[in-house]
Amino acid sequence: MIGVFLGGALPWLEAIIVIPAGIVAGLNPVAVTVAGLTGNLLTVALTAWYGERLRRWWLERRARKVSSAPAAEGEPAPAPTSDRAAARRERIRRILNRWGMPGLAVLGPLGIGTQLSAAVAVSMGVTARRATVWVGTATLVWGILAAGLALGGMDLFAS
Numbered sequence: 001m002i003g004v005f006l007g008g009a010l011p012w013l014e015a016i017i018v019i020p021a022g023i024v025a026g027l028n029p030v031a032v033t034v035a036g037l038t039g040n041l042l043t044v045a046l047t048a049w050y051g052e053r054l055r056r057w058w059l060e061r062r063a064r065k066v067s068s069a070p071a072a073e074g075e076p077a078p079a080p081t082s083d084r085a086a087a088r089r090e091r092i093r094r095i096l097n098r099w100g101m102p103g104l105a106v107l108g109p110l111g112i113g114t115q116l117s118a119a120v121a122v123s124m125g126v127t128a129r130r131a132t133v134w135v136g137t138a139t140l141v142w143g144i145l146a147a148g149l150a151l152g153g154m155d156l157f158a159s
Contacts (some may be wrong), residue, residue, distance in 0.1 A: 001027065001035050008039030014109050015040040015143040020150035033147045040114055040143070041136050047115045048131040051122035096124050101131070105138035114139050 004027070007018035015036040022032035096104060101121060108117025114135050121131040 001031055004032050004035040005039040008036035014114060015139060016109055016146040019143055019146045020153075023147060023150040024154065029147055029151055033143060037140060037143045040139055044114050044118045044135050044139065045128075045132045048118040048122050048128035048135070051119045051131075052128035055123055055125075093124060096121070096126075101126060101134040102138075105134035108135060109139060109142045 004018050004022045007013050007021075008015040018039075019033050019036040022036065023029050099107075104117055104121055108114050112120070118128075118131045118135045121135070122128055
């Protein structure tokens with residue numbers, strides 16, 4: 001059971017993978033589901049919480065640098081972020097603007113992972129609480145669905 005908890009907590013080894021694996025391995029489905037989801041939700045909440053603090057620190061640091069920089073005439077402006085980073089950030093912003101937190105939360109476990117979904121949301125200005133609630137709710141739904149499908153598949157093969 002500890003392995004399922006740790007597997008759910010690891011980025012990219014999501015609860016939707018470790019829950020069916022634990023069920024197929026013969027572990028108690030309820031205990032596996034609870035352990036996998038607990039591990040996953042704990043790391044989502046920690047990622048969002050620390051991510052929000054990191055973002056706040058970064059923005060305050062940038063504001064201090066800008067306000068303390070001498071405004072010399074003819075001095076070149078600070079270099080912008082790389083084109084690749086700017087394009088990636090803009091793509092994420094468009095997805096978040098179009099689909100909102102529900103879209104990011106639902107698609108996160110399937111694509112980029114729950115922890116990264118929470119980190120991306122917080123980096124775009126979503127509060128840690130809101131990111132945790134949305135990503136956590138989607139994770140619960142996906143985890144329960146994964147458990148149900150694993151049990152249904154095992155029943156199908158056992159018949």
